[in-house]
Amino acid sequence: MEFAAEGPKAIPLWINGHAFLTVTDAFFDVTNPATGEAIRRVPLCGASEAAEAVAAAQAAQPAWAMMGMPARRLCLAALGDALDRYTGHFAKLLMQDCGFDEARATAEVGEAVAALHGASVGETGIFGLVLDASRPLAGMAEIVAPGLMAGATVVVKPSPKAPSAAYALCELSGRADWPAGVLNLLQGDTAAIEGLCAAGIDRLVYAGHAALGVQVGAIAETAGTPFEMKAS
DSSP states (O other): OOOSSSOOSBOOEEETTEEEOOOOSOEEEEEOTTTOOEEEEEEOBOHHHHHHHHHHHHHHHHHHHHTOHHHHHHHHHHHHHHHHHTHHHHHHHHHHHHOOOHHHHHHHHHHHHHHHHSOOOOOOSEEEEEEOSSSTTHHHHHHHHHHHHHTOEEEEEOOTTSOHHHHHHHHHHHHTTOOTTSEEEOOBSHHHHHHHHHTTOSEEEEEEOHHHHHHHHHHHHHHTOOEEEEEO
C-alpha cells in the first residue's frame, strides 16, 4: 500500500513479511459509510490462504521468542514510532473505511500508538485475531502487542468492512524491519476464520461487539480451538 493521498483499489494479504496476492472466487467491496462509495475491495479467502498465513507464523515463532523481550519491545516501539509519524495517513484510512470524523480517527491512531509503546506481557504461541469494524486499528494493536511481547506470532483477520488500517500497519512493520512471519494478515469472512482454526492455531481471539463474537466463538468451538472474546 503506497502512503499517498489515494488508497489502492485492491488490498492483498500480508504473509511472511510481504504482500501476498491470491485469486479467490469472491471479493468484498469496502464502502465508505459516509458516502456509499466503494473505495477498495478485499479477497474473501479460505483454507489455503489461512494455511499459508499460519505456516508463516509457526515458522517465525521460535526465532521471535528467542530474540528476548528487550529486543521485541524495541520492535514494538519502532512500529509505534512509525505509526505516530503517519498519523494523518492512518486517520484518513479509518475515516474512509469506517466513516469516522477526523477527531475520532486521530484518537484511534493515538490509542494504537500507546498500545504498541506500553504493551504488557501476554501469552505466547501462535494465535489468530478476528476484528470487527468498530476499532479496526486500536483494537488490533491492543490485542497483538501483549502477545508479541510474550513471543507469540499472529495472524490478524480484520473485518472486510474495515481492512485498510490493519493492512497498512502490517506493511509498516515491514518498513520497520520486523522479522518476516511475526505479523500476518488474512482477508476474508467466515471461511477465513474456519481456515485459521483448521490450520492449527493455538487460540483464536475476537475483539469487537459481542453479537459477532458469539458467531466467531461457535466456529472455534466446532473446530476445538481455544477461544477468547474481548469487548470492543
